[in-house]
Amino acid sequence: MSAQLKLGVNIDHVATLRQARGTTYPDPLDAFPLCEAAGADQITVHLREDRRHIQDRDVRELRKRLNVALNLEMANNAEIVAIALEVKPDEVCLVPERRQELTTEGGLDVVSQFTALQPTVARLQGAGIRVSLFVAPDRRQIEQSAALRAETVELHTGAFCDAQGPEAARELDLLMEGARTAHALGLTVNAGHGINLATLGAILRIPHMDTLNIGHSIVARAVFVGLRAAVSEMRAAMNAYTGGAV
Numbered sequence: 364m365s366a367q368l369k370l371g372v373n374i375d376h377v378a379t380l381r382q383a384r385g386t387t388y389p390d391p392l393d394a395f396p397l398c399e400a401a402g403a404d405q406i407t408v409h410l411r412e413d414r415r416h417i418q419d420r421d422v423r424e425l426r427k428r429l430n431v432a433l434n435l436e437m438a439n440n441a442e443i444v445a446i447a448l449e450v451k452p453d454e455v456c457l458v459p460e461r462r463q464e465l466t467t468e469g470g471l472d473v474v475s476q477f478t479a480l481q482p483t484v485a486r487l488q489g490a491g492i493r494v495s496l497f498v499a500p501d502r503r504q505i506e507q508s509a510a511l512r513a514e515t516v517e518l519h520t521g522a523f524c525d526a527q528g529p530e531a532a533r534e535l536d537l538l539m540e541g542a543r544t545a546h547a548l549g550l551t552v553n554a555g556h557g558i559n560l561a562t563l564g565a566i567l568r569i570p571h572m573d574t575l576n577i578g579h580s581i582v583a584r585a586v587f588v589g590l591r592a593a594v595s596e597m598r599a600a601m602n603a604y605t606g607g608a609v
Contacts, residue, residue: 368567368605369404370598371434371555373578378408378416391421392428394590399431401594405453407576409436410443412460419446426450434576436497439476439483448490455487456495456517456576470499470519473507484511495553500541509548516545517553517576520566524557531565538569546571560584560600567604575601
């Protein structure tokens with residue numbers, strides 16, 4: 364595990380603004396240098412089957428131009444897998460996906476999809492791509508992720524970030540236990556979904572964290588302060604809570 368908790372900035376919603384009008388702007392390729400300059404350790408994008416925000420061209424150009432790691436979120440879909448094998452991001456995070464959802468609604472069901480996931484994980488790893496699985500903090504899902512020989516799990520923090528009071532405390536306990544389980548199984552532990560400056564302090568109580576992937580809250584904050592400032596705020600807050608180390 365690295366000495367410093369890493370920040371992955373998801374720039375999907377820069378592309379959401381572009382696609383809302385079908386224009387050429389704002390361009391995610393103009394966003395990533397600002398994120399890099401502000402302290403992002405990786406850039407995350409989700410290439411959805413319906414191409415609602417990030418487009419194939421975005422992924423290909425980011426791969427050519429990034430100075431930091433590229434993390435590609437994607438469903439276990441043959442067309443998207445083929446693009447990943449062509450582009451070769453540093454990491455692929457396999458996620459569930461439904462056309463009707465506004466955003467990813469839950470973790471990947473590794474238990475029921477184990478057989479379908481096996482060849483995809485093997486093909487990606489065979490191409491030199493690190494594989495992460497986006498899962499709920501559930502022991503069986505984490506154990507099956509390890510059985511698939513994925514290198515990483517990204518714990519879905521959305522239920523905690525949306526909860527209040529005793530429910531939030533329960534969800535945080537589940538995340539902490541899930542991280543301990545994953546770490547004990549030799550998995551790298553990342554986290555993402557719904558994280559913002561208000562929930563960050565509690566999220567950073569989760570042990571064994573390697574990377575936080577944060578997108579919507581940073582892009583939303585950027586409307587008021589600019590993207591570079593929004594990423595800098597998140598990076599500074601992470602450092603303040605952790606003293607720069609995990």
